[in-house]
Amino acid sequence: MNWNEIFKNPASELVEEERPAEEKTLPAPPAAGTAVSAPEESGEVASPGEGETILSVTPVQMRLTATGDVAKAALYLAMSDGIAEERRIKDALQEIGWRSVATEVGGISGELSAKVSRALVGAALNSGVVRKNTSEMHALLHAAQEAFRSFIPFGLLETSIGAKIAIVRNTQWIAVAVAGDTAFHAVAHHERMGVGVMHV
Numbered sequence: 001m002n003w004n005e006i007f008k009n010p011a012s013e014l015v016e017e018e019r020p021a022e023e024k025t026l027p028a029p030p031a032a033g034t035a036v037s038a039p040e041e042s043g044e045v046a047s048p049g050e051g052e053t054i055l056s057v058t059p060v061q062m063r064l065t066a067t068g069d070v071a072k073a074a075l076y077l078a079m080s081d082g083i084a085e086e087r088r089i090k091d092a093l094q095e096i097g098w099r100s101v102a103t104e105v106g107g108i109s110g111e112l113s114a115k116v117s118r119a120l121v122g123a124a125l126n127s128g129v130v131r132k133n134t135s136e137m138h139a140l141l142h143a144a145q146e147a148f149r150s151f152i153p154f155g156l157l158e159t160s161i162g163a164k165i166a167i168v169r170n171t172q173w174i175a176v177a178v179a180g181d182t183a184f185h186a187v188a189h190h191e192r193m194g195v196g197v198m199h200v
Contacts (some may be wrong), residue, residue: 075179
């Protein structure tokens with residue numbers, strides 16, 4: 001995600017995520033501090049803003065155990081950068097029988113709870129990650145509450161928030177991860193994340 005567009009702060013730098021090594025060969029790295037434009041993959045991979053500096057391109061592998069690691073999977077999905085990367089993670093999870101979905105929310109902290117509730121529940125139900133029954137909805141909402149408790153800073157100041165919410169579920173557990181930026185002022189935004197897990 002290019003949170004610079006949300007907060008309009010061109011001074012910060014983003015790191016480009018890349019496709020797995022089997023899908024492309026890496027170009028020669030630019031000289032340190034060089035402003036470059038990243039190649040696009042059919043317009044689906046997020047690229048840095050114009051004039052931004054790529055500091056590193058690092059492939060990451062996700063290893064999951066049979067019933068554990070839903071929190072790890074949800075964090076990977078929440079941190080995905082672009083539709084193509086998000087799709088690769090969701091496809092990998094689907095191959096092992098796990099269900100997942102991601103959605104985005106943004107706004108001011110005081111107005112965000114209604115937006116988050118609608119986005120979270122809507123995405124989970126519409127994608128089939130949870131069914132509309134007591135135990136599954138209870139697990140989803142408790143995992144989300146745990147994730148947002150560590151994501152949104154507590155205080156008297158209003159906070160601007162831009163976040164990606166990922167929900168991952170296997171047969172026993174559901175995890176909600178939130179990754180994005182928060183700021184009391186547009187020039188002071190920084191990355192935050194939170195994750196919550198609950199037994200289904």
